[in-house]
């Protein structure tokens with residue numbers, strides 16, 4: 001666990017978010033209703049000052065990511081915090097109520113919302129797979145707060161009727177705000193002064209923006225709830241349009257769809273090579289080893305091989321899939337790759353197509369003779385079911401041969417044995 005994401009920090013961030021939310025709800029209410037002396041308000045205010053002060057102390061030594069690395073160096077952390085965020089945090093923590101009574105200065109507590117924004121950004125970054133849901137959750141949070149503030153603003157402009165209970169006055173303001181924000185506008189609560197009219201217009205304009213944002217985001221969210229699937233379906237749709245446009249025969253289309261269905265079921269439609277290509281070299285080697293771990297265990301001569309050989313080969317192997325009945329290559333073709341079978345079975349068929357020499361399956365390899373002897377393929381190879389193969393191209397094969405004599409010996413022995421088998425038939 002990286003330090004900056006430790007669960008204790010997450011809990012602390014949630015506590016701060018709860019505190020700021022309480023302040024954001026409570027302070028405008030106090031200012032509008034002017035009902036300051038309720039013990040609950042006084043207690044909340046003192047607790048918030050304490051909480052925000054503790055947060056300032058914590059922030060001086062809380063590890064943060066600087067220039068891509070988590071820093072724990074106290075001087076660097078302090079300098080970073082003093083430059084970013086300390087000013088806002090300090091203003092938010094000052095107990096203005098205690099020092100000056102209830103004044104609009106209390107609104108300075110809301111500067112702490114910057115911390116909430118930062119926290120949400122970090123959260124979304126770390127929980128990428130929940131990003132759409134988090135985005136919706138955060139949007140509802142901000143919309144709720146905005147509606148509350150706008151309602152308080154409306155109450156401040158209209159004045160709170162002396163005879164109406166506070167709750168009822170607030171609900172009426174909230175009702176006005178929601179109908180205006182959502183552009184429903186029943187018109188039963190209407191502005192009566194110029195200031196109220198201007199305010200209503202502002203809220204209406206804001207409402208149009210919110211409406212557009214909601215429609216756009218909900219559509220986006222639904223489409224992307226399962227990004228992998230959305231990506232796969234989009235690919236398939238493009239492919240189907242292309243095949244119809246180019247009149248690909250239906251049986252061939254069927255095979256293409258089957259191939260994609262297989263890819264989807266086995267690897268969520270991801271192409272390993274493209275994913276690896278986007279990583280920096282050091283990560284690429286490690287991820288590639290993890291991805292090929294099961295496969296390496298299946299190949300007898302790789303199981304006991306040196307780590308260097310495994311690393312070198314793992315980086316060069318490129319996954320390819322063949323569907324049942326596909327020829328991997330035919331006898332007489334020029335050899336450009338050799339293949340390892342990760343999963344599936346293939347038949348080795350004589351050049352005249354009359355004999356099946358053997359069937360090879362998980363952990364076996366083929367196609368080495370043409371590369372070793374620089375001659376055409378000695379046999380055809382056909383997949384009998386879905387085959388996950390790893391291809392090693394000629395250059396990489398020769399490089400590995402040169403650097404690893406054991407590997408070269410093993411390949412030579414196997415080629416000799418197989419060619420012997422063929423000639424003895």
Ligand code: CMP
Pocket residue numbers: 335348357358365366367368369370371376377378379380381418419421422
């Ligand atoms: P290559 O000649 O490049 O292409 C056909 C491949 O089939 C060949 O390399 C061997 O890897 C493999 N092969 C040929 N004959 C046999 C056999 N008798 N048993 C197993 N594999 C074979």
